[in-house]
Amino acid sequence: MESRRTRQQDAIEAVLADAGRPMSVQEVFSAAAATVPGIGLSTVYRTIRKLAEQGEIAAVAVPGQPDRYELAHVAATHHHHFHCTACDRVFDIRGCVGGLDRLLPSGFELHGHELTLVGACDHCSGT
Amino acid sequence: MESRRTRQQDAIEAVLADAGRPMSVQEVFSAAAATVPGIGLSTVYRTIRKLAEQGEIAAVAVPGQPDRYELAHVAATHHHHFHCTACDRVFDIRGCVGGLDRLLPSGFELHGHELTLVGACDHCSGT
DNA sequence: ATAGTTATTGAGAATTGTTGTCATTGTGGT
DNA sequence: ACCACAATGACAACAATTCTCAATAACTAT
Numbered sequence: 001m002e003s004r005r006t007r008q009q010d011a012i013e014a015v016l017a018d019a020g021r022p023m024s025v026q027e028v029f030s031a032a033a034a035t036v037p038g039i040g041l042s043t044v045y046r047t048i049r050k051l052a053e054q055g056e057i058a059a060v061a062v063p064g065q066p067d068r069y070e071l072a073h074v075a076a077t078h079h080h081h082f083h084c085t086a087c088d089r090v091f092d093i094r095g096c097v098g099g100l101d102r103l104l105p106s107g108f109e110l111h112g113h114e115l116t117l118v119g120a121c122d123h124c125s126g127t
Numbered sequence: 128m129e130s131r132r133t134r135q136q137d138a139i140e141a142v143l144a145d146a147g148r149p150m151s152v153q154e155v156f157s158a159a160a161a162t163v164p165g166i167g168l169s170t171v172y173r174t175i176r177k178l179a180e181q182g183e184i185a186a187v188a189v190p191g192q193p194d195r196y197e198l199a200h201v202a203a204t205h206h207h208h209f210h211c212t213a214c215d216r217v218f219d220i221r222g223c224v225g226g227l228d229r230l231l232p233s234g235f236e237l238h239g240h241e242l243t244l245v246g247a248c249d250h251c252s253g254t
Numbered sequence: 255a256t257a258g259t260t261a262t263t264g265a266g267a268a269t270t271g272t273t274g275t276c277a278t279t280g281t282g283g284t
Numbered sequence: 285a286c287c288a289c290a291a292t293g294a295c296a297a298c299a300a301t302t303c304t305c306a307a308t309a310a311c312t313a314t
Contacts, residue, residue, distance in 0.1 A: 059191060060190065061188035061191075063188040063194050064186060082231075094230075095229070097230075103207065103220050103223075105209075105249065108209060108244075108248055109252040110244055113242065113243060114242070117240045118237075118240060119236045
């Protein structure tokens with residue numbers, strides 16, 4: 001055999017699929033524990049790392065915080081992120097910026113890009 | 128007194144000023160040790176954290192890696208970053224994208240943004 | 255179904271990155 | 285030159301992640 005499907009893996013992928021926003025390992029762990037009580041943190045780390053290596057999920061970095069992860073097919077539907085500095089949550093945003101090639105120094109090869117808007121979300125803004 | 132200027136702090140700020148690209152704490156530590164032998168890693172962490180809190184330097188996040196830091200006056204000269212996935216270095220890129228407001232969901236407040244291009248640098252690209 | 259093989263798990267040890275503690279040092283005011 | 289105390293450096297403590305390994309459970313072939 002090469003690979004075995006398990007309850008744990010299904011739960012983790014389901015959590016990421018239902019999330020709608022990038023989640024930290026801890027968040028995935030908590031959510032997955034609801035479906036599979038007693039699931040180990042190691043398993044969540046292991047599975048997320050494997051999925052990331054296989055390109056099934058993408059990592060989203062926020063300064064001073066652990067990475068968040070989201071399904072790659074979501075990431076592929078080109079979009080970006082909004083980081084609320086008040087509640088520290090990250091939201092997905094649709095739409096994209098163009099004309100990035102003109103920013104590229106010569107000799108550099110562009111494979112992708114990541115845009116993060118920073119501010120306050122609807123819940124946290126005074127508005 | 129409120130604050131005392133020291134050799135260590137000067138060295139750390141000098142390193143960041145001369146760098147020309149965002150540097151990790153370890154990189155700053157190594158570079159500063161050339162000027163101030165025996166400088167402590169704690170001091171570098173402490174100083175960088177203080178500078179970040181004061182807004183003198185800005186943190187740049189890269190998935191799966193420790194944050195990098197760069198002088199805020201550089202960050203203020205609006206620019207963005209290029210992350211070479213081959214050598215894992217981060218470069219500053221001049222220029223900026225506009226029209227971000229149209230990406231913003233209603234109720235959200237935009238304070239800033241961070242764009243990271245991903246690919247291979249001139250040194251690592253096959254070109 | 256049943257049993258055998260082995261990929262996967264969960265618990266905890268080990269690593270790595272970062273912050274906290276505290277006696278000692280050295281800056282800046284007098 | 286002296287003094288008060290902010291800053292340092294060594295190391296402990298903590299946090300996030302990876303590694304290790306015996307026990308478990310998914311798949312295969314009977």
